[in-house]
Amino acid sequence: MLTFVFRMFSLGSACLPAEGMEAIPRQLAAALPSDSIRLGTRVVRVEPGAVTLATGEKVSAKYVVVAVEGRMAAELLGDTISPAGHGTTCFYFSASRSPINQPLLVLNGDGRGPINNLCVPTFAAPSYGPADRSLVSVTVLGTANDPDQLLADVRAQLGEWFGAVVQDWRHLRTYSIPYALPAQHPPALNVPERTVFWQPGIYVCGDHRDNASIHGAMVSGRRAADAILKELT
Numbered sequence: 001m002l003t004f005v006f007r008m009f010s011l012g013s014a015c016l017p018a019e020g021m022e023a024i025p026r027q028l029a030a031a032l033p034s035d036s037i038r039l040g041t042r043v044v045r046v047e048p049g050a051v052t053l054a055t056g057e058k059v060s061a062k063y064v065v066v067a068v069e070g071r072m073a074a075e076l077l078g079d080t081i082s083p084a085g086h087g088t089t090c091f092y093f094s095a096s097r098s099p100i101n102q103p104l105l106v107l108n109g110d111g112r113g114p115i116n117n118l119c120v121p122t123f124a125a126p127s128y129g130p131a132d133r134s135l136v137s138v139t140v141l142g143t144a145n146d147p148d149q150l151l152a153d154v155r156a157q158l159g160e161w162f163g164a165v166v167q168d169w170r171h172l173r174t175y176s177i178p179y180a181l182p183a184q185h186p187p188a189l190n191v192p193e194r195t196v197f198w199q200p201g202i203y204v205c206g207d208h209r210d211n212a213s214i215h216g217a218m219v220s221g222r223r224a225a226d227a228i229l230k231e232l233t
């Protein structure tokens with residue numbers, strides 16, 4: 001994963017869609033017929049040629065592609081897919097001035113304290129905040145039983161890093177995400193491309209089928225699509 005991330009940072013620039021991350025699925029969906037996607041519709045069972053929705057309705061299709069996160073894929077397809085994942089907690093602050101003067105990803109080099117990394121997304125995407133404020137994004141690995149205490153610990157560490165100015169930062173939101181990424185401990189990525197074929201009529205894709213990233217999710221989706229197209233022709 002480290003090699004992959006370093007390769008990506010070396011070959012291109014880090015970027016954020018001006019209209020937010022949701023712009024990525026919106027762009028993909030825009031090419032499809034408008035009635036081909038049903039949002040807010042939970043699948044509870046998968047079988048060759050059909051899925052069953054939480055409402056009990058059965059939807060038939062020649063192929064089923066299970067494109068859910070690893071934990072849910074394990075629930076729908078069986079636990080030869082690992083349900084293990086990592087959680088994260090994201091804190092967002094509004095600051096009158098950015099604590100750094102370049103669009104950098106700040107890593108915790110202290111080796112202690114709750115913060116894993118920090119960035120100022122408004123450097124990359126000014127549309128993420130008003131012109132006179134900076135959006136500061138702080139990432140902590142794992143989720144906490146006591147988010148208020150974690151926020152206090154984060155603020156204390158930010159104070160150590162950037163000084164008293166941090167006291168004026170306005171806390172905007174905290175997002176606690178129990179399953180942020182699939183667990184991919186070595187040697188999980190020795191062969192990053194995992195099979196997307198599940199059984200005749202069923203394919204599976206997502207970041208748990210490749211390296212845990214948007215890239216991994218998309219290339220595994222393409223592998224599933226290519227395999228189905230090949231079967232169809």
Ligand SMILES: Cc1cc2nc3c(=O)[nH]c(=O)nc-3n(C[C@H](O)[C@H](O)[C@H](O)COP(=O)(O)OP(=O)(O)OC[C@H]3O[C@@H](n4cnc5c(N)ncnc54)[C@H](O)[C@@H]3O)c2cc1C
Pocket residue numbers: 041042043044067068069072088090177179180181205206207208212213214215217
């Ligand atoms: C805070 C955070 C920051 C991140 N930052 C980056 C980054 O900068 N760069 C990067 O490359 N990656 C990043 N990632 C990782 C990236 O978001 C994931 O790797 C990627 O979204 C995985 O895509 P996916 O399609 O496999 O799964 P998901 O994006 O999780 O999509 C799965 C979809 O399936 C739906 N679903 C689940 N169960 C069911 C069901 N039973 N029925 C119907 N639908 C269901 C879900 O609602 C969801 O919409 C980040 C992740 C987090 C949490």
